[in-house]
Amino acid sequence: MTHFNHPTPPNTENRDPAARKDFLREKVSEDAASGRFGRPIHTRFPPEPNGFLHIGHAKSICLNFGIARQFAGKCNLRFDDTNPTTEDVRYVEAIRNDIRWLGFAWGEERFASDYFERLYGIAEELVRSGKAYVDSQSEEAIREGRGTVTVPGTPSPFRDRPVEENLDFLRRMRAGEFADGAHVLRARIDMAHPNMLMRDPLLLRIRHAAHYRRGTAWCIYPLYDFAHGLSDAFEGITHSLCTLEFKDNRELYDWLVREAGFDRPPEQTEFARLELDYTVLSKRKLLRLVTEGLVTGWDDPRMPTIAGLRRRGVTPEAIRAFADTIGVARSEARIELATFEHAVRDDLNMRVPRVMAVTRPLKLVLTNYPADRVEMLDAPLYPHDVPKTGSRPVPFSRELWIERDDFMEEPPKKFFRLAPGREVRLRYGYLVTCTEVRKNQAGEIIEIHATYDPATRGGDAPDGRRVQGTIHWVSAAHALDCELRLYDRLCAVPDPDALPEGQDFVSALNPSSLITVRGAKVEPSVAADPAGSRYQFERTGYFISDPADSRAGALVFNRTVALRDSWAKVKDR
């Protein structure tokens, strides 16, 4: 049968995974190849300075800056600062700082508030061409006149105001003659349009409020739709990437740049915003957490903000790797926390030194070890499978702290740690055998006695006998006291945005999102390290000395993420 016309199957094996194309890159790639815009690829990241950036913004940043870099173009940082009542220069500074920290550099720094004059000029043009009018209805009347998604709107009684009258009102609006809400400028499009955004959208509103950059120079401020697309056009943006909920706005975006006469205007393309399990990614909700004191600030390590993740110990590399692995598409995507945590561990595993710290100390006394002896053991900073070198001295003595969880009087099956009569390895130290359990009046275990095998220094038995368990420890006489902040998921439910009707997301916060442990013990090698140093506390998790609160003599460590714990799974069965 020769009439079957089999096309050559696509060659999948020599495709470079790093160059794999998502639908955005595919589009940009085509446009770059066709020279469609007649200018280099130009994207922009347009935050409103009314809050801190979060991991969802990081996805957008990686996309916008990443695409610009990949196609030898530029990415502007533009502050979309058109609402004087919510914005602040403090946020501008935080946003700049976070983007730099993430590892990106912007082409030009722009402010929508620098375009007020130019936008006003376009407003007058629209009025002159009959494409805009001043509406003097109340806010309520405008809302009612818009209709609903299923019923068409009705025209404002001011819709057919003569051009000269419109111009006069517009100029007087700008001059500050009217109170807030007295008039607005609206585009004249179609009050029965199936797209609600096209039902004579508002362009300019009166706000007698000081703007953090423009002061009181203006009392009329553009709305998002009026400012955004035109700002893109002013800057020569080619690809305006935004999230799915702006899909309907695109029609208005296109209308405005066309009416303003732009040749080869930017094109908006939407992608799915990031949703992450067990947290919230809405600026409104994050702001509430901050203002209501539910967290310590925008940089609280429980926050999904860039600043919070940074303080938590997450690296920019991990965030970028995460953005790469989740990809980008047009379907709403909720990412499991495990995906994020994998990116964090995967990065930290290869870069941070190992040290030993005991979270909940239990005294271990080696009864056959001389009371006055201290040995300095040489312990590698990295395990055999991490291609880094270096070691630190770790003091060993008769009295040690071990982890309370590493001893069980009546161990279940598969518990490999210390128990009466059981031998374990003290990491980098000796093999020890438990000989006695001491308890207080209340029956609580207060001290474990054991003997050590002097022939096993370093942890290997010359007779070749194997022990199942290795536990970490610190010398009691040399241990440094420290505070451990054990962070966990912000929310108690996977999707705090989908709570039953009327239930506040605050009620879904995880009460154990922070457990502060005082009296933890860490080995002395970390004493002089600067705040912000990262470690793996062996067998426990990745930690960072708190950049704000940790100091010599009062060490504070934030848990970035716990180590994977397969024992926990066994235990739960």
Add this chain to the structure above:
RNA sequence: UGGCCCUUCGUCCAAUGGCAGGACAGCGGACUUUGGAUCCGUUAAUGGAGGUUCGAAUCCUCCAGGGCCAACCA
């Protein structure tokens, strides 16, 4: 009485009319001085019904489910 968008393993992303593949998670094993890491193996999906076609995840129709739009927020 609307418009638009989305639907592929548990989760995320590919497959662009031609063998449904990768990552994370899970499970099993090897290795291990971290119950970590690493390595090997493995479970697991095209929402449903029609249609077009030699051939459909892909194109068409209908249905179902989910999302966005009725702020002088962005």
